[in-house]
Amino acid sequence: MQVSPRGGSGRAKTVPPGSSGSPKQASVGWTRRPLKVPSNLLILYSLRVFFSPMLFQIDHFGFAEDRTFKQRYLIADQHWKKDTGSILFYTGNEGDIAWFANNTGFMWNVAEEFDAILVFAEHRYYGDSLPFGNKSYTDAKHLNYLSSQQALADFAVLIQHLKNTIPGTENTPVIAIGGSYGGMLAAWFRMKYPHIVIGALAASAPIWQFDSLVPCGSFYKIVTEDFKKSGAGCSETIQNSWAAIKQKGLQWLSHTFRLCSPLKTKTDVINFREWLRGTWIYVAMVDYPYEAAFLQPLPAWPVKAICKYLKNPKLPDRLLLQNIFQAVNIYYNYTGHASCLNLTQTTTKSLGLRGWSYQACTEMVMPMCSDGINDMFEPQKWDFHAYSEECFKAWGVRPRPSWIPTFYGGKNISAHSNIIFSNGGLDPWSGGGVTKNITDTLVAIMIPEGAHHLDLRSNSPFDPTSVLQARLLEVHYMKLWLQKHERVKTCPK
Amino acid sequence: MQVSPRGGSGRAKTVPPGSSGSPKQASVGWTRRPLKVPSNLLILYSLRVFFSPMLFQIDHFGFAEDRTFKQRYLIADQHWKKDTGSILFYTGNEGDIAWFANNTGFMWNVAEEFDAILVFAEHRYYGDSLPFGNKSYTDAKHLNYLSSQQALADFAVLIQHLKNTIPGTENTPVIAIGGSYGGMLAAWFRMKYPHIVIGALAASAPIWQFDSLVPCGSFYKIVTEDFKKSGAGCSETIQNSWAAIKQKGLQWLSHTFRLCSPLKTKTDVINFREWLRGTWIYVAMVDYPYEAAFLQPLPAWPVKAICKYLKNPKLPDRLLLQNIFQAVNIYYNYTGHASCLNLTQTTTKSLGLRGWSYQACTEMVMPMCSDGINDMFEPQKWDFHAYSEECFKAWGVRPRPSWIPTFYGGKNISAHSNIIFSNGGLDPWSGGGVTKNITDTLVAIMIPEGAHHLDLRSNSPFDPTSVLQARLLEVHYMKLWLQKHERVKTCPK
Numbered sequence: 001m002q003v004s005p006r007g008g009s010g011r012a013k014t015v016p017p018g019s020s021g022s023p024k025q026a027s028v029g030w031t032r033r034p035l036k037v038p039s040n041l042l043i044l045y046s047l048r049v050f051f052s053p054m055l056f057q058i059d060h061f062g063f064a065e066d067r068t069f070k071q072r073y074l075i076a077d078q079h080w081k082k083d084t085g086s087i088l089f090y091t092g093n094e095g096d097i098a099w100f101a102n103n104t105g106f107m108w109n110v111a112e113e114f115d116a117i118l119v120f121a122e123h124r125y126y127g128d129s130l131p132f133g134n135k136s137y138t139d140a141k142h143l144n145y146l147s148s149q150q151a152l153a154d155f156a157v158l159i160q161h162l163k164n165t166i167p168g169t170e171n172t173p174v175i176a177i178g179g180s181y182g183g184m185l186a187a188w189f190r191m192k193y194p195h196i197v198i199g200a201l202a203a204s205a206p207i208w209q210f211d212s213l214v215p216c217g218s219f220y221k222i223v224t225e226d227f228k229k230s231g232a233g234c235s236e237t238i239q240n241s242w243a244a245i246k247q248k249g250l251q252w253l254s255h256t257f258r259l260c261s262p263l264k265t266k267t268d269v270i271n272f273r274e275w276l277r278g279t280w281i282y283v284a285m286v287d288y289p290y291e292a293a294f295l296q297p298l299p300a301w302p303v304k305a306i307c308k309y310l311k312n313p314k315l316p317d318r319l320l321l322q323n324i325f326q327a328v329n330i331y332y333n334y335t336g337h338a339s340c341l342n343l344t345q346t347t348t349k350s351l352g353l354r355g356w357s358y359q360a361c362t363e364m365v366m367p368m369c370s371d372g373i374n375d376m377f378e379p380q381k382w383d384f385h386a387y388s389e390e391c392f393k394a395w396g397v398r399p400r401p402s403w404i405p406t407f408y409g410g411k412n413i414s415a416h417s418n419i420i421f422s423n424g425g426l427d428p429w430s431g432g433g434v435t436k437n438i439t440d441t442l443v444a445i446m447i448p449e450g451a452h453h454l455d456l457r458s459n460s461p462f463d464p465t466s467v468l469q470a471r472l473l474e475v476h477y478m479k480l481w482l483q484k485h486e487r488v489k490t491c492p493k
Numbered sequence: 494m495q496v497s498p499r500g501g502s503g504r505a506k507t508v509p510p511g512s513s514g515s516p517k518q519a520s521v522g523w524t525r526r527p528l529k530v531p532s533n534l535l536i537l538y539s540l541r542v543f544f545s546p547m548l549f550q551i552d553h554f555g556f557a558e559d560r561t562f563k564q565r566y567l568i569a570d571q572h573w574k575k576d577t578g579s580i581l582f583y584t585g586n587e588g589d590i591a592w593f594a595n596n597t598g599f600m601w602n603v604a605e606e607f608d609a610i611l612v613f614a615e616h617r618y619y620g621d622s623l624p625f626g627n628k629s630y631t632d633a634k635h636l637n638y639l640s641s642q643q644a645l646a647d648f649a650v651l652i653q654h655l656k657n658t659i660p661g662t663e664n665t666p667v668i669a670i671g672g673s674y675g676g677m678l679a680a681w682f683r684m685k686y687p688h689i690v691i692g693a694l695a696a697s698a699p700i701w702q703f704d705s706l707v708p709c710g711s712f713y714k715i716v717t718e719d720f721k722k723s724g725a726g727c728s729e730t731i732q733n734s735w736a737a738i739k740q741k742g743l744q745w746l747s748h749t750f751r752l753c754s755p756l757k758t759k760t761d762v763i764n765f766r767e768w769l770r771g772t773w774i775y776v777a778m779v780d781y782p783y784e785a786a787f788l789q790p791l792p793a794w795p796v797k798a799i800c801k802y803l804k805n806p807k808l809p810d811r812l813l814l815q816n817i818f819q820a821v822n823i824y825y826n827y828t829g830h831a832s833c834l835n836l837t838q839t840t841t842k843s844l845g846l847r848g849w850s851y852q853a854c855t856e857m858v859m860p861m862c863s864d865g866i867n868d869m870f871e872p873q874k875w876d877f878h879a880y881s882e883e884c885f886k887a888w889g890v891r892p893r894p895s896w897i898p899t900f901y902g903g904k905n906i907s908a909h910s911n912i913i914f915s916n917g918g919l920d921p922w923s924g925g926g927v928t929k930n931i932t933d934t935l936v937a938i939m940i941p942e943g944a945h946h947l948d949l950r951s952n953s954p955f956d957p958t959s960v961l962q963a964r965l966l967e968v969h970y971m972k973l974w975l976q977k978h979e980r981v982k983t984c985p986k
Contacts (some may be wrong), residue, residue: 056670057893059555059898060896061554061555061640061642061643062552062554062555062637062638062640062641062675063633063636063637063855063890063891063893064634064636064637064889065637066890066891092962140556140557141557143556143557144555144556144557144558145553145555147555147556152556153899155901157898157899158897160895193900193902194902194908194909195902195903195905195906195908337863362556396557397556397557397559398556400550400556400560402653404554406649406650407553407644407646407649407654409686409687409688410688412688413688414689415688415910416687419906469916490548
């Protein structure tokens with residue numbers, strides 16, 4: 001149970017030089033020792049890949065489109081015990097399911113304790129689960145069935161299919177587990193299909209990052225706090241960088257930031273600044289206590305690593321931006337493999353950015369804003385109108401910002417039960433998460449030293465105590481649900 | 494509170510001769526005194542008719558179709574009190590909402606007690622709530638948005654709209670109420686949107702009449718029992734009629750049953766027998782203790798009235814069938830207005846039979862069968878394949894028989910709360926209903942002398958004690974929900 005399918009412990013020795021200690025600017029950049037990417041752990045764990053039979057309706061909610069598609073899912077059943085077992089079901093989010101399986105070590109770590117079958121279900125329109133094959137992203141018509149509701153219905157049908165086909169699982173209780181959007185899906189799955197899952201662990205699930213349920217500024221504020229905490233002068237340096245960029249020419253910026261495509265137009269500079277903004281967000285999200293490769297291969301505590309370059313906010317523009325480059329370079333080129341930086345590839349290719357862009361333009365409208373006072377970013381108001389126009393240009397659809405709260409309940413979810421909402425204090429998404437208990441069975445777990453769903457990652461010797469405690473609590477609650485389920489099953493009223 | 498917007502009490506004096514006592518065959522039929530149809534009670538109750546603004550998405554679950562439509566709803570607010578009030582929300586079913594408002598006297602009767610606003614919301618594709626106007630029924634493409642899920646989403650959006658626009662209702666608790674399919678919708682509304690309704694009264698809601706959740710024969714068995722209980726020889730006479738029909742010629746049958754269109758083909762005879770089958774079902778459904786005009790204008794205890802003609806199952810075919818005609822004639826021509834009987838019009842025109850046919854061919858697949866042993870009908874197996882073929886021919890769609898249980902939980906609904914399932918012992922639909930408590934807050938109320946949602950009808954001096962008790966219990970539970978809601982609201986954890 002101590003072997004980690006993913007995570008830092010096994011690879012702590014491969015930490016490249018320069019990732020700790022005070023780096024010298026000149027030595028950083030293009031010559032890092034490559035980080036070993038672990039072999040495919042799916043095989044280690046005899047994780048088997050399946051495609052469902054054609055029983056997944058492309059449209060669960062309408063009948064004119066009656067075609068079906070194959071959904072991919074992964075199963076690991078070596079710890080499964082019929083009489084005492086459970087099914088731990090990962091509600092796949094916006095990406096390749098194998099990548100999520102490899103980054104959800106928690107499930108592997110507890111599989112034996114729960115005598116569990118692990119199932120990782122791929123979300124439609126991502127990875128290999130494409131309703132219309134390579135036409136799936138052609139236009140709004142083909143994308144029409146990409147939604148959280150359709151995905152949840154897929155999960156429901158898949159679980160019924162598994163129970164009908166894996167001998168002995170008919171009455172096996174199922175617990176949904178997910179992180180980020182997958183965590184929202186896990187929580188919503190329990191809310192909408194409590195007959196199918198007895199409970200849900202929703203890690204870093206910002207179910208309230210919608211409409212005006214939380215202030216739109218909380219996200220950037222938390223990112224900023226992370227940088228503030230990780231080094232003196234760090235957030236101020238970033239804050240000052242925005243003005244500095246305006247003082248420098250396109251050529252100089254392109255050269256200094258070693259951009260693969262030089263900046264040529266005003267729009268390019270806007271994109272460049274958006275790319276920087278995104279970079280700080282992503283680093284904050286994956287500010288894990290050990291070397292890892294979730295969104296990108298990164299050193300332990302990457303925000304700290306970055307902040308080592310950003311100690312002096314008062315440097316002249318040129319030097320300040322050179323430092324910003326070194327910082328950014330940690331995120332994009334920790335392996336030392338990159339010969340230039342690419343503005344269009346900000347995270348692992350396992351994430352389905354196109355699909356998420358469509359979802360963000362339909363249901364997943366998460367208002368965000370920065371004011372440059374409570375955060376280190378350029379002021380940017382939440383402009384729904386502009387957002388809607390962009391969506392219409394990009395996808396031919398209009399976002400519906402209040403649909404998610406209408407459908408899933410917004411803040412009024414106390415009628416539901418058996419959901420753990422875990423959140424990391426370092427995670428910008430925690431601002432939209434459930435961070436206080438709602439009822440005895442809708443519980444919140446805070447992990448002050450945790451970034452984005454750290455608790456779902458494999459155990460590591462570098463884990464802060466708070467995440468170890470969180471995992472213990474999560475296991476505790478999950479066992480409570482199973483016990484209660486057992487009691488209800490054997491002692492009906 | 495004693496005035497009935499509908500129902501028998503006010504019109505008991507108008508019971509026409511011949512409807513009680515032993516009728517003579519010759520005097521029955523075409524000369525009844527017309528039954529007074531009450532004036533439009535909507536006006537009496539200052540029920541106001543509204544059309545929603547265009548905020549109802551035609552497709553709540555997809556984004557390619559972004560058009561909206563106007564939903565009709567009715568409001569009566571003369572008993573509304575801001576601080577203590579509630580909203581009683583009728584989840585409209587397959588028909589004109591005014592007709593349901595006129596046949597749900599219970600809500601009018603309790604409005605004052607609950608300081609309530611009454612809202613009757615029309616189901617999309619029925620009455621005046623047509624998403625594509627008169628093109629709504631053109632083809633499978635236009636019908637694609639006719640489903641229970643879309644209807645529930647309409648209700649959710651409507652309630653939010655009402656709370657946003659009626660001053661003082663922002664925090665007013667809402668209780669869903671419905672009968673039959675409307676009862677299913679009320680129960681499902683609470684299950685899927687517990688953040689919007691604090692509870693639901695689901696009257697005569699056969700939420701388990703799906704897949705193999707209940708035996709397919711229960712429905713016809715209950716119809717048969719009603720006729721058995723209502724007169725010696727009655728069910729046997731009907732049972733014997735099927736063979737008798739086979740012995741008689743088309744012309745004789747057409748003449749004897751005064752059919753508007755004479756039977757000409759074998760298919761016509763099949764339709765004729767289906768029409769008879771349907772007649773017995775409908776009479777059983779509306780076997781109310783007083784004269785009423787729900788599906789058709791009928792005398793008190795219409796099954797008894799019918800059984801008075803069906804005392805002798807051993808009569809020769811000719812006489813037996815002439816009695817069957819007299820019996821049928823009670824149902825189709827109690828007013829004495831009909832000059833002939835029409836095989837295609839079996840119930841009030843307020844019911845949207847086309848829409849329901851489409852729904853039955855998509856989601857609402859309710860398996861039924863008869864064996865001629867436990868029931869008085871010709872044996873008829875549940876033949877899903879044939880059913881599916883018919884649906885495809887009629888609407889170009891295929892039914893999905895397991896979708897409703899998958900989506901709404903089948904028998905595994907104990908995670909939900911605050912739903913009253915009431916059922917009448919005389920109602921054939923009770924076979925698919927919840928007739929035993931599931932938990933302390935999912936309660937069943939049986940009304941042994943009740944037909945189809947008798948409890949939702951107005952109080953009447955002819956009501957059996959069991960329905961009076963049922964209504965008291967219903968009010969009791971609804972008040973409990975309101976009290977609990979109040980406590981939760983004022984004393985948060």
